[in-house]
Amino acid sequence: GQQVMQIPQYQHVQEGEDFTTYCNSSTTLSNIQWYKQRPGGHPVFLIQLVKSGEVKKQKRLTFQFGEAKKNSSLHITATQTTDVGTYFCAGRNYGQNFVFGPGTRLSVLP
Amino acid sequence: NAGVTQTPKFQVLKTGQSMTLQCAQDMNHEYMSWYRQDPGMGLRLIHYSVGAGITDQGEVPNGYNVSRSTTEDFPLRLLSAAPSQTSVYFCASSSSTGVTEAFFGQGTRLTVV
Numbered sequence: 001g002q003q004v005m006q007i008p009q010y011q012h013v014q015e016g017e018d019f020t021t022y023c024n025s026s027t028t029l030s031n032i033q034w035y036k037q038r039p040g041g042h043p044v045f046l047i048q049l050v051k052s053g054e055v056k057k058q059k060r061l062t063f064q065f066g067e068a069k070k071n072s073s074l075h076i077t078a079t080q081t082t083d084v085g086t087y088f089c090a091g092r093n094y095g096q097n098f099v100f101g102p103g104t105r106l107s108v109l110p
Numbered sequence: 111n112a113g114v115t116q117t118p119k120f121q122v123l124k125t126g127q128s129m130t131l132q133c134a135q136d137m138n139h140e141y142m143s144w145y146r147q148d149p150g151m152g153l154r155l156i157h158y159s160v161g162a163g164i165t166d167q168g169e170v171p172n173g174y175n176v177s178r179s180t181t182e183d184f185p186l187r188l189l190s191a192a193p194s195q196t197s198v199y200f201c202a203s204s205s206s207t208g209v210t211e212a213f214f215g216q217g218t219r220l221t222v223v
Contacts, residue, residue: 004152006152009150033211033212035212041216042200042215042216043153043200043202043212044214045211045212048211088152088153097143097155097168098212099155100145100153100154101152102150103152
């Protein structure tokens with residue numbers, strides 16, 4: 001079945017440094033979503049990407065969908081302590097349910 | 111607007127006991143789903159429903175039952191709890207299975223001893 005992987009599993013950064021997490025699917029995706037989960041919280045939707053090569057920005061967050069629609073990335077510029085949490089990608093293969101990656105846990109040292 | 115409400119927030123069960131995790135949404139969403147979250151494994155889909163009266167299995171359905179008698183409610187039943195079912199359970203809803211964001215409940219932390 002479809003598999004979604006994320007790297008790295010953990011990332012520790014100093015406040016102000018940039019951060020990137022990568023998501024890779026074993027199959028071509030129709031769309032991909034990103035979620036953020038704060039420690040002890042529940043996943044919260046960030047964004048959805050649909051088009052090949054699509055790039056979307058939300059303030060300091062930049063999301064990309066690969067040309068082949070099999071990978072995606074989330075980049076945070078100048079991290080802040082409020083960025084702490086686990087970032088999940090969830091990929092959907094046409095007509096199927098979303099499959100979540102294992103997540104990247106980000107810690108930000110002040 | 112409450113969104114997705116899960117109860118209870120915490121539960122301890124003995125091996126072999128049964129229980130029902132409750133999930134209710136007030137957004138009139140057709141699609142509802144249950145996930146379990148284990149360390150390092152992300153969220154795995156247990157069961158889902160595309161509307162009242164329709165349910166289907168996800169990736170890890172064994173040991174769980176669901177029903178969807180109304181649009182609002184989607185309870186998850188553990189038939190005979192096992193230690194392997196110790197996990198955090200999330201219910202989610204969305205207006206459509208493929209194109210819209212999922213709204214998650216606060217989660218239920220279940221421990222089976």
